[in-house]
Amino acid sequence: MLAEWLDASLDGKTPATRRGSVNGGRFTLTGPGLLELVPDDPDPDARACVLSAGIHGNETAPIELLGDCLARLEAGQLRLGAPLLVILGNLPAIRAGVRFVDTNLNRLFRRDLDERGDEPDRARELMAAVDAFFTRHPERARLHYDLHTAIRDSRYPRFVVEPWAESRTPAEQWRWLAAADIQAVLHQHQHSWTFSHYSKHYHGAAAFTLELGRVRPFGANDLDALAPMGRLLAALLGGQTPPGADPARMVFFRVAHELVRHSNDFRLCFADDTPNFTEFAPGTRLAEDAAAGAFTVGETPLHVVFPNADVELGARAALLVRPAPRPDERS
Numbered sequence: 001m002l003a004e005w006l007d008a009s010l011d012g013k014t015p016a017t018r019r020g021s022v023n024g025g026r027f028t029l030t031g032p033g034l035l036e037l038v039p040d041d042p043d044p045d046a047r048a049c050v051l052s053a054g055i056h057g058n059e060t061a062p063i064e065l066l067g068d069c070l071a072r073l074e075a076g077q078l079r080l081g082a083p084l085l086v087i088l089g090n091l092p093a094i095r096a097g098v099r100f101v102d103t104n105l106n107r108l109f110r111r112d113l114d115e116r117g118d119e120p121d122r123a124r125e126l127m128a129a130v131d132a133f134f135t136r137h138p139e140r141a142r143l144h145y146d147l148h149t150a151i152r153d154s155r156y157p158r159f160v161v162e163p164w165a166e167s168r169t170p171a172e173q174w175r176w177l178a179a180a181d182i183q184a185v186l187h188q189h190q191h192s193w194t195f196s197h198y199s200k201h202y203h204g205a206a207a208f209t210l211e212l213g214r215v216r217p218f219g220a221n222d223l224d225a226l227a228p229m230g231r232l233l234a235a236l237l238g239g240q241t242p243p244g245a246d247p248a249r250m251v252f253f254r255v256a257h258e259l260v261r262h263s264n265d266f267r268l269c270f271a272d273d274t275p276n277f278t279e280f281a282p283g284t285r286l287a288e289d290a291a292a293g294a295f296t297v298g299e300t301p302l303h304v305v306f307p308n309a310d311v312e313l314g315a316r317a318a319l320l321v322r323p324a325p326r327p328d329e330r331s
């Protein structure tokens with residue numbers, strides 16, 4: 001039934017059953033692409049977990065990873081021990097195999113959003129679903145992993161973006177992510193209005209955007225490389241403490257500058273296939289924009305992440321980042 005939910009959501013069909021039992025609990029399909037699971041006998045320390053995928057429609061590995069977790073729950077190989085909200089984000093974009101249909105859903109997660117259209121409407125539905133879920137479990141620590149894959153190759157194929165917010169990320173997260181074979185962490189420097197930022201900013205959740213390899217079509221993903229991440233998700237679903245490892249395995253970066261596309265006459269001055277985290281030396285010209293002028297690296301090197309010249313006007317065309325101290329080493 002749960003694995004069918006995934007297929008039915010992607011096919012645009014209404015599943016026949018909206019409620020039912022799973023090993024250790026109950027599930028409810030609360031809306032298109034929205035599956036809520038409640039354990040009968042939750043572990044007292046279990047987190048209230050939001051796991052989302054498909055916020056960008058062509059990022060399929062996370063959907064396969066979540067499908068695998070749900071199939072194992074259904075087969076009785078996992079037992080539900082934590083409240084869980086599973087989300088498939090942009091259903092029309094997933095069906096079309098594109099990043100988005102009209103506008104980038106992952107820039108719309110703000111409560112004062114007044115834009116109109118399908119993606120803004122979906123952002124409002126998803127924000128309401130997250131609000132209702134966390135409100136139903138007020139006593140529990142909150143967690144949101146928003147699972148993505150990146151457009152380009154990367155010097156660190158698996159990395160997380162930590163959204164900026166007032167609340168501090170619990171130290172256990174760095175140990176869990178290291179054990180899940182995450183290779184790098186990127187701290188945001190300002191509000192970003194992404195889905196993970198929403199849960200951290202408005203709900204104080206431990207929240208990340210996880211980049212789990214590169215964009216590929218369904219069936220072409222290397223799920224073996226994601227087995228340690230699958231173990232982290234399975235432990236969260238089971239309400240157990242996930243395995244931990246030394247965070248020093250990961251490399252930490254912080255955003256220094258956001259390159260924004262201000263005009264139609266905008267270009268990045270490096271090759272399209274430049275991998276994420278590539279370093280550029282002082283004096284290198286990185287972008288030219290008819291409205292904002294050129295951007296050149298200053299006195300310290302910068303690494304480029306998520307370069308994309310083909311974004312909407314006013315949108316982020318790249319993050320420029322620098323190595324940062326580990327959170328446990330910060331003063």
Ligand SMILES: O=C(O)CCC(=O)N[C@@H](CCC(=O)O)C(=O)O
Nearest residue numbers: 106149150151152161194209306
């Ligand atoms: O590879 C790329 O250029 C984009 C991959 C992607 O979708 N990344 C997320 C990161 C969100 C964040 O900054 O937290 C995005 O751009 O929405």
Ligand SMILES: [Zn+2]
Nearest residue numbers: 056059148149
């Ligand atoms: Zn994405």
